[in-house]
Amino acid sequence: MSRIYFDNAATTPLDKDVLEAMMPYLTEKFGNPSSVYSYGRETRLAIENARKLVAKTLNAHPSEIFFTSGGTEATNTAINGAIYDLGCKHIISSPIEHHATLHTVEYLKEIGDIESLQYVNILENGHIDYEDLEAKVAACDGKVLISLMHANNEIGNMTDMKRVGEIAKKYDAIYHSDTVQTVGHFPIDLSQVHVHFINGAGHKFHGPKGVGILYMNRESIVKPFIHGGSQERNMRAGTENLYGIVGFAKALELATANYETDKQHILDVRAYMMSRLQAAFPEISFNGDPLGDSLYTVLSVSFPENDKTEMLLFSLDIQNICVSGGSACTSGANKGSHVIACLPNKDKKVTLRLSFSKYNTKEEVDLFIEKLKTVV
Numbered sequence: 001m002s003r004i005y006f007d008n009a010a011t012t013p014l015d016k017d018v019l020e021a022m023m024p025y026l027t028e029k030f031g032n033p034s035s036v037y038s039y040g041r042e043t044r045l046a047i048e049n050a051r052k053l054v055a056k057t058l059n060a061h062p063s064e065i066f067f068t069s070g071g072t073e074a075t076n077t078a079i080n081g082a083i084y085d086l087g088c089k090h091i092i093s094s095p096i097e098h099h100a101t102l103h104t105v106e107y108l109k110e111i112g113d114i115e116s117l118q119y120v121n122i123l124e125n126g127h128i129d130y131e132d133l134e135a136k137v138a139a140c141d142g143k144v145l146i147s148l149m150h151a152n153n154e155i156g157n158m159t160d161m162k163r164v165g166e167i168a169k170k171y172d173a174i175y176h177s178d179t180v181q182t183v184g185h186f187p188i189d190l191s192q193v194h195v196h197f198i199n200g201a202g203h204k205f206h207g208p209k210g211v212g213i214l215y216m217n218r219e220s221i222v223k224p225f226i227h228g229g230s231q232e233r234n235m236r237a238g239t240e241n242l243y244g245i246v247g248f249a250k251a252l253e254l255a256t257a258n259y260e261t262d263k264q265h266i267l268d269v270r271a272y273m274m275s276r277l278q279a280a281f282p283e284i285s286f287n288g289d290p291l292g293d294s295l296y297t298v299l300s301v302s303f304p305e306n307d308k309t310e311m312l313l314f315s316l317d318i319q320n321i322c323v324s325g326g327s328a329c330t331s332g333a334n335k336g337s338h339v340i341a342c343l344p345n346k347d348k349k350v351t352l353r354l355s356f357s358k359y360n361t362k363e364e365v366d367l368f369i370e371k372l373k374t375v376v
């Protein structure tokens with residue numbers, strides 16, 4: 001039985017054109033980029049071309065782009081760098097960040113290397129309260145790191161990077177935006193926003209897993225997080241993930257070239273999913289702000305909790321439907337979600353996160369609804 005995959009915020013399938021671009025670097029072009037002879041020179045060139053492409057896409061300078069093992073490493077580098085190298089003593093984040101951020105800032109608090117860790121208020125629609133953010137930043141005595149994600153991976157809510165950047169600028173704070181869900185899905189022009197660090201992960205936009213980027217603006221270059229060789233201009237030691245880096249750049253190039261078409265297609269599929277869900281299950285509710293400032297790839301839907309919906313995720317899995325769970329409580333197959341727990345009316349609900357890619361179709365939505373009807 002073929003599988004229906006609505007979990008693209010978790011990871012996406014590799015695009016075949018990306019694989020094709022990577023193949024030479026898995027086979028004949030295998031040289032270590034640090035080697036001085038031709039094998040090394042050709043792979044070094046491939047990495048630098050990839051860097052230039054990423055920089056151009058984000059409207060940054062190539063010297064501001066560093067390749068990492070993914071979004072998590074980039075976030076750890078940025079946050080640790082802001083504390084240990086840029087003099088931040090306070091961190092202001094949100095309770096709905098990805099664990100890559102939450103566990104990092106909580107660890108820094110636990111070991112006593114920061115003076116304070118605060119979370120901004122989350123409004124009913126899942127957006128951050130910008131006034132509370134500004135009040136919290138203003139009240140800090142000492143340099144602040146603001147770490148707020150660009151788009152939430154569970155409910156899709158987007159943060160206004162420009163607005164946060166203005167607050168950061170006003171109070172001379174350092175600003176890290178976790179852009180893992182938006183790089184490759186949303187045009188980011190770094191020349192237009194006051195942000196010090198952003199990150200990205202290739203596998204979220206049909207690139208390979210295990211490769212990501214950290215953008216560090218020129219004024220906030222920090223010390224290396226991983227020590228060893230002199231790769232990545234002494235910023236990130238270890239032999240480069242050559243084919244991953246080539247794949248990352250190719251996936252970003254394709255995503256950027258097809259951005260409008262892919263977005264429109266995904267928006268159509270998502271709108272169709274919303275209307276079919278509402279028609280079939282009038283008692284459901286959507287989390288966050290799906291028709292407002294929201295990333296078009298994500299849709300979070302809650303069902304009233306009962307004996308049947310508790311087993312929802314498990315039953316869908318048996319029927320070869322791949323979706324993510326997430327609810328405030330830990331019930332049935334659903335693991336508690338710290339994001340849903342921050343939203344109102346969180347109790348007595350079973351939540352599914354549906355996330356879409358260019359490969360999803362309305363026919364898959366129809367099939368999904370039919371299967372869901374047999375469960376709920």
Ligand SMILES: Cc1ncc(COP(=O)(O)O)c(C=O)c1O
Nearest residue numbers: 070071072098100153180181201
């Ligand atoms: C918002 C967000 N940040 C960070 C990460 C971590 O990225 P990676 O698993 O590539 O390290 C993810 C992945 O799910 C994510 O969705």
